Amino acid sequence: MTSNLWKYAAPQAFYPLAGRLAPWFLALAVALAATGLYIGLFVAPTDFQQGDSYRIIFVHVPAAWMSMFMYVVMASWCAVGLILNTRLSFMMALALAPTGAMFTFIALWSGSLWGKPTWGAWWVWDARLTSELILLFLYIGFMALHAAIDDVRRADRAAALLALVGVVNVPIIYFSVKWWNTLHQGASVSLARAPSMAATMLVGMLIMSLAAWMYAIAASLYRVRSVILEREAHADWVRQLPEASA
């Protein structure tokens, strides 16, 4: 069993597996997003305080959660790569970064569009917003550093180190609304107590989060296939791929 799974640590074995799995995750993401959007836009009632502006939550919270979660996953792959020296781990980290950055950008953008009608400002330098902006710079820094170093193995290790140092930012984002007196509201959903929102709103938000999660997996699997092809372009197995001999 264990030895069976280890075989997928080889890029050559993971490439076809990722290709088989990705469409399923994408299909799951589409189905979940359709359900979540229906609940969020048609079933969930108008909020008595915020009116319909609160519906931004169905984009904002899933994107913000994924932005943090993907960073942790990316940093974990970096740690695995540094410790075990597995090539595929670094490729996974590299495949996660653009999608993580995209979700960070969506979270910031939708947050800004939510902040204007609710707080009266597109942007404030509060702890939550600032640390999320730093997260975007960490993703961009990771990709830029990797791209700037020609030797792939050195690039992997340098970028991995940056990712690992940057991981301290994630708990800062998460707990910022507790540690500082921020304009951003506290968590509406936590493991410690019942959520402070209507059931349909919560269900819509959770389904949209699952959709974002499945999409992130699908996009990363599609991207890691390209990363593998780029790095193994001269290997015999790549040249013998049916799709490569066009």
Add this chain to the structure above:
Amino acid sequence: MSWDNPQAFFAMGGYAIYVWGSYGLAAVCIALELWLLRRRRRTLLLAIGRTSGGGGPA
């Protein structure tokens, strides 16, 4: 159902630009990412096909 008519749905209680601005950007980002992923793969496969000496082993 929380809307009386399609106009009310698109108006979003007066918050249309904020709500649709968020959903729209997310949709554009995802569409763009999927397109870039597809383009990257196609470009790569073309390059590999070219260097593997036309046709390549079956």
